[in-house]
Amino acid sequence: MTIISNDRTTIDSDLVVDGVHLIGGDWVSAAAGETIDVINPANRQLIARVPRGTADDVEAAVQAAEQAFPAWRDLNATERGRLLFRWADLIEQNAEALDELERQEVGRPSWGPLGTPRQLRFIAGQADKVQGVSLPTYSPDTLGFTLREPYGVVGGIIPWNAPGPMFVTEVGAAIAAGNTMVMKPAEDAPLTPLAMAKLALEAGIPPGVINVVTGYGTEAGAALPAHPRIRRMGFTGSPQTGALVMEACARNLTPLHLELGGKSPQVIFSDADLDAAVPAIVAGITLNTGQICAAGSRVVVDRRIHAEVVDRLAAQMQTVTVGPWHEPVNMGPLINAKQHARVLGYIELGKEAGAEVVTGGVAPTGDRFGDGFFVAPTLFDKVDPDMRIAQEEIFGPVLSVIPVDDEQEAIRVANGTDYGLVASVWTRDLGTAVRMSRALQAGQVAVNTALGAPAIGAPFGGYKNSGFGRTMGADSVLDWTQVKTVSMREAASLGR
Template sequence: MDHFSKFFIDGAWIEPFSARFMDVIDPATEKPFARIALGSADDVDAAVKAARRAFDAYSQTSVSDRIAFFKRVLDIFKRRQHEIADIVTREMGSPITFSIEAQTATCVAHLEAIMEILGNYNFQEQSGTTLIAKEPIGVVGLITPWNWPINQVICKVLPALAAGCTIVLKPSEVAPLDATIFAEILDEAGLAPGVFNLVNGEGPIVGEAMSSHPDIDMVSFTGSTRAGVRVAKAAADTVKRVTQELGGKSANILLDDVDLSTAVRDGVIACFANSGQSCDAPTRMLVHRSSYAEALDIAEATARGQAVGNPADPATILGPVASEMQFSKIQTLIGKGIEEGATVICGGVGKPDGLDVGYYVRPTIFGHVSNDMAIAREEIFGPVLCILPYDDEEDAIRIANDTPYGLAAYVQSADIQRAREVARKLRAGSVYINYPDWDAVAPFGGYKQSGNGREAGHHSLSEYLEIKAMVGHG
């Protein structure tokens, strides 16, 4: 596609200021299949200037006009959904069935949700003699990750536009191509020039320039906690708002009254979904000590049934991880788990048999894990599950909360009231009870080092608004 090596700035596809390019690697073949331009601070500045020029007019558009725009975007997105799914599969290795049914289907749901949220959102309220108005914060910089690439673009762009903000987006350079297609969709849907701008590039260059730019009013970042700290520090000098959705090491508490076979099986499947590359994956399974040996057997049998292979095959459940760097990190942490004395129930270091080419990881389950081990504390971001024993309910809650992260937690119980009581005690932004269906309007974000701010639902819209109190308004 011609646009992959250009940036979308002020309503046009333009050449970068400097001729620096990077190959996009297909993780299933380890070979390049596309090329993107790498931006600079000059490209960011041009995009910010365009967004600033567009802000006054766009921020005054009506709610009805914004909803009509989102309806056009939804129609075009549905038309191009399979094309986007194919791109996501090639750029980050998501199995094609998962790319269609999850990676892009969530985007359709978010588009449908934002129209309803916007139609019912109250942008002002009266409090005594004071009128409290909620106004767009201004120009926002959005930095998105590679693991759910188009979903995370959608989760940031939609509420920002709904709030009346103008945008500079930097998608992950590992999986940037879906964002280019989305820029084409926004353009086709009739978005005014400068309202949305796209600059590809590396975090330390483009991301840093966005975070520190004095004319960007807010940065929303999704990625690792380490990179999130860097974004916050770069943003501090200009006192801009920063929202972050960062790492996780989510506990999955299986209380002692569960149907163990179902709870363990579903927990393994949930952990391994997207090849384990989800920040809210239930990567620490907590099982009552009396059922621990049985749980390990069930988990092993489940893991061996997870088909690893070519992500273009509709039957594939686990594709490769997204990059060579990610593959190496996972291998290092699996090796560290072995060194620390955890038991490899299945999987381990190296690639699955017959898959010598591609960044494929053996689905791995560790037993006899203690919560002070690196594999129980660090985000591995691959198909690796740690199973830990606990003694009683209080012990399970203590272990679950004993982590620097707080993005998500999971509770399984035959007694819904018991599960709810445990959920209340978990320090996490999302708690999933008995493997519920996904909810497009549930706010998503974390406690502690998992970040701040929320995405999805009406909370996402609030993140992009300033509060103005007009005292004496009457």
Template structure:
């Protein structure tokens, strides 16, 4: 098995990786449809294509859905929970055995630094491990109906589930959806983002190698229009898990409404990091930096708004700027502090926000411009950026930029910070830094967001339910709440006397 060093050497010398899969993954194998249409996948760190993949059609989606329907009705829903758990546990082990291949592939596809991709792969393995242990613990309730009746409930799998996977965390998002769906007894048809198709395909093959029956997990690649839309509108789909933009999420909801299909939506975010004057300064500085610059800020739950008390604002931002300027940019395989953004189109979108802000006279404390890999002069990079003292009605404080851009908002006190935190159309996550634990929990109760971090941004793991309020979507993934998304409750009552 090739190590990360071997794979990087192969890529450096050939510009690609031989191990990258070809075709869709349907019925337990890679297939190339007769139309043989392909697309290019780009390395954001170089801004160059490094491989091709199948551009799917409506017919390919239909084949995958029909395959998963057969597998659900004939095999998977009736597979014993303990056996499902054993397969998922084996999958977790295989993911770790293939850590280097998956991580290097993720870096080439998404652009993120290799150490971040390694963490994502380990997190994917942990998701399968966690839900492997939950398979045989899905138990219902009994109802106190008196001596003449018996009543109880059971959890049943919803059926065929569609998963639309985003480009910013391809393997992480795939795993957090696949694992609970399979644990509940559902089958899966996945459509990875056209920018990052490969780790979903590799993951499907590893699950097959772990013993997952053919057709239980199918992956179709291609564009949102030609494969994503047909999948979310397919009459054979019983549930949709979607992660992406608000605009596309609305389209998914409309398509689902036509077939009355269940939906879980994880959409955008403009998450505040509330830093109060009594915080541990070093802890808060490190937390704010990681919250916005991990994965070049391309995270739905990124801490993209710093809401800070005025009494510490100037000194805190000065230190933050100094640390931000010291961050090293580079190709993901070089393990930089900050990697590229995912595409030329997205780079232009980020630049547009800063161009408009500059025209409005915004106070750009550092960064604010398109740049390149200092080592090669290539790639799609944007400077780590801080914009200071932004008004609450400015688009930098209201719209999701999805890049390495931190917006600073100044609060007079904790109550004002709370108001600023909630003055947003999104409600995905929020961070709080303070030494007053009671005040932290009071704020946590009053901030309108699906998940709150206290004194550590991105705290928690697969055990903690995740999802948003307001325009950040609805439904929950991860934790036992995530497992329930793939279950339907059946109640049974009977007279026994």
């Protein structure tokens, strides 16, 4: 591991309006007048303040969305798509400022060009592809067909690890279908969603179609799924919070989709191309400091190459550079003090359970790091599949290696958690790849790649406790619609 550090906390962007959130096209303070500090995780310095919204702010946002809904629903779908395309253009034009903003509030280094405009354009292209079907009838004077219609006012809650892409993915699909939305971003990283919403207004998306209420999860977040006039919810986050959201939705019979994280296996067979696999696996677990739901955190490896894989992974991890968002590093800090303590706590649990730290396992200290939430990339060997570090989502740069004897054991270990979001298989054998792709219990299976194939319009979502429902694919807009059946018969025939 190489360490690079330098303090810098500045925001110089007209995309950020301090102390306000967006309700009905107006930038307003919280109803209670309180704010939340947004902190730079590299040095704990203040970046900005956002409103501490409550149920009163959610109610105001729902009312604004209700007022905007009829006109937005009735706007022809091609025009809705055109406005989303214009939104994508503005995001692309402001890509550098948006990327810098998200990097600073999340703590991540640069990932290169933003993929957000591309994803939003894909969604925009689906807006006028929402179609019903014609139905067969029992008599020739009757017509049967279905309509797909928006739900109305819908809600979304997104986490802090990738706020820009998640905001666009959730909001874009919902409003493309004709809904209006109230979004609650995470209090740790709300600035990029607010900036995205500002650009949506500039693109001509009418006031009230997109509303962003900032606040704590226990206040504004809890009020949103519990609101009786929210017609559908989307939530991305932990299984524990997802269960609370689902419980709140159940009281109003509100449909929802959940994306709840993962404990993704990287299955390496003896014929794998290790020159490709090892760098990809290390990059996957250190990307965003391991704070990625799809991160491959378990290496399930053929025992015959176990020692070689451990040595290669350790050597690769030691090349990972760590530092603040504005430096050309591979990995930044964790998001906050709670997450920092959580990751270090899991490292201690792994040690206590008998797993061996091969590299990392510590928090860098010293003046060069100030008060930042840094942790070294960590590799565990001698991990039993039942250990907590192999079963529970750590959400940090912690990789566990589990040796297996054959393909069947690899399947049992890979499927042996409550999660089922992503799985990767590393092999040159086509038969092995086919069998594993079918056997692995995951919403996405990638062969010879770490985070999933670069398939355009690939649906994203999980099995088991990783949630249900899919985003990002061609059906993502359809998922924000409900189906109405229409049976029509000419009036003159009724008296025959």
